[in-house]
Amino acid sequence: MGYDARFRVWRGDIDGGGLEDFTVLVNEGEVVLDIIHRLQATQAPDLAVRWNCKAGKCGSCSAEVNGRPRLLCMTRMSTFTADEVITVTPMRTFPIIKDLVTDVSFNYEKAREIPSFTPPAGLEPGAYRMKQVDVERSQEFRKCIECFLCQNTCHVVRDHEDNKQAFAGPRYLMRVAELEMHPLDTADRREMAQEEAGLSYCNITKCCTEVCPEHIKITDNALIPLKERVVDRKYDPIVWLGNKLFRR
Ligand code: FES
Secondary structure, three states, X not given: OOEEEEEEEEEEEOOEEEEEEXXXXXXXXXXXXXXXXXXXXXXXXXXXXXXXXXXXXXXXXXXXXXXXXXXXXXXXXXXXOOOXXXXXXXXXXXXXXXXOEEOOHHHHHHHHHOOOOOOOOOOOOOOOOOOHHHHHHHHHHHHOOOOOHHHHHOHXXXXXXXXXXXXXXXXXXXXXXXXXXXXXXXXXXHHHHHHOOOHHHXXXXXXXXXXXXXXXXXXXXXXXXXXXHHHHHHHOHHHHHHHHHHOO
């Protein structure tokens, strides 16, 4: 059974904008992205929104619904009451391009700064051998769809533009952790994690974990273990000596 919902959608660009009110039809089983598409089709043909898969897998449709970072295609209308005003705004941490579309290039810049996977010299493709237990440790992190909701919600950069230089954000610290845990990787990124990627800015409030649509335990399984590895390297005299002698 359909009903008319009240939507407030942010419209504007880098020079400014504001919330616009709409009344729009909602059908049973729809998600917020369906409603945004109906707005485009019926009332606001120039409304900008980024999306691709409509299945929670491409990570394109990230925005904020009633102030909470969400994927628009995975936010069911049935989670709201029919008389609720639903406010849709762009991700706050990144510069606006237009309406609900933000410029997320900050994330790609941070990705480029991480030293890539470094297998042992001379190891041929196909000769890789890993224990299942080692594979499982970082496999969870490979579920990341790069929606950047964790980057958007992280308080280190959400309200502190000046921290962006010194902080890679949870998605990329998780990438560092993934490489550090890889049994065949020979690079040591612990100093880089601390000094260049700003690991110490993270005070494990778990806001990134809370918004992850893939339910990756970013804080518990990536950031805290990475912090432990960094501390081991820095303060444990035996590990420190071992690092000096054997590198890892
Ligand atoms: Fe692909 Fe929403 S459109 S995750």
